Amino acid sequence: MENNCINISFALFLVNLMIYWINIALRRSKALYKLGTIITISINLLLSTSLILRWISNGYFPLSNLYESLIFLTWGLTFLQLILEQQNRSPFVGSIATPVGLFIIAFASLSLPENMKEASPLVPALRSNWLMMHVSIMMISYATLILGSLLSILFLVLYNIRNRKKNNIKSNNATKQLSRITLLQSIDNLSYRTIGLGFPLLTIGIVAGAVWANEAWGSYWSWDPKETWALITWLVFAAYLHSRLNKAWEGEKPAILASVGFVVVWICYLGVNFLGQGLHSYGWFL
Incomplete structure (x- = not known):
């Protein structure tokens, strides 16, 4: 049942990817938008079912290994996508979130070794209520930052396209140009x-992790590679928000910083863990 939910989700992601991209090509068809939303809801419910079944079966919140965290991350992305779409009624959110969700679910289902998908008894350090609080908040924060960074990347793409065409725009296309500027502002503000x-x-999430680390290992901070990259991630997005709040940077520059943040989040989440070093390692490549 659990595997069926994941496999159906993968198939629906493929369908939704085509729907969202066709929707953009057809200039925002309401029927396709509604269909995409319904499929996204279905994916989210399927992922929820998979996580709940795993929780019931194993007796702990399913966030103890890489496979479970990937499924939870995908659930978080679809959940946030639905919230943002309801607030903004824009097909662009789904068009950038769906490929990432598809990639994550494909990676979890097709690339991970079978032994990494299997649940195993929790080690003593993970037998704590902090498992649910710390890891779930971190994964939701990753999903939120990934989606926000993707919107900044989309902003940069559209911004550069607009600049390339700027010199070729004639006076009777002023309304069209204003529409593009409004779209860019909307995407930038949403990001x-x-x-x-x-x-x-x-x-x-970082503070909760520090408290949990002190409880489990006797130290709030040990400069574990995961902790170090979590701090780097925090600093990158702190710099982004600082630049936006004091209006030191506007438009392209903060969007570039947020795009860097997209890479940093993935390094923090996956890159460091796969090196097989540190207390947070999944130990796959080494």
């Missing part, structure tokens, strides 16, 4: 608000 939500979640 800012999304990252503004993800940053405090990241902060809470």
Whole structure:
């Protein structure tokens, strides 16, 4: 049942990817938008079912290994996508979130060794209520920051396209140009608000992790590679929000910083862990 939920989710992600991209090509068809939303809800419910079944079966919140965290991250992305779409009624959110969700679910299902998908008894350090609080908040913060950074990347793409065409725009196309500027501002503001939500979640997650580390290992901070990259991630997005709040940077520059943050989040989440070093390692490559 659990595997069936994941496999169906993968298939629906493929369908949704085509729907969202066709929707953009057809200039925002309401019927396709509604269909994409319904499929996203279905994916989220399937992932929820998979996580709940795993929770019931194993007796602990399913966030103890890489496979479970990937499924939870995908659930978080679809959940946030639904929230942002309801607030903004824009197909662009789904068009950038769906490929990432598809990649994550494909990686979890097809690339991970079978032994990494299997649940195993929790080690003593993980037998704590902090498992649910710390890891779930961190994963939701990752999902939020990833989505906000993707919006900044989309902003940069559209911004550069607009600049290339700027010199070729004639006076009778002024309305069209104004429409593009409004779209860019909308995407930029949505990225800012999304990252503004993800940053405090990241902060809470890091603080909760420090408290848990002290309880489990006797030290709040040990400069473990995961901890170090979590701090780097925090600093990157702190710099982004600082530049936006004091209006030192506007438009392209903060969007570039947020795009860097997209890479940093993935290094923090996956890159460091796969090196097989530190207390947070999944130990796959080494």
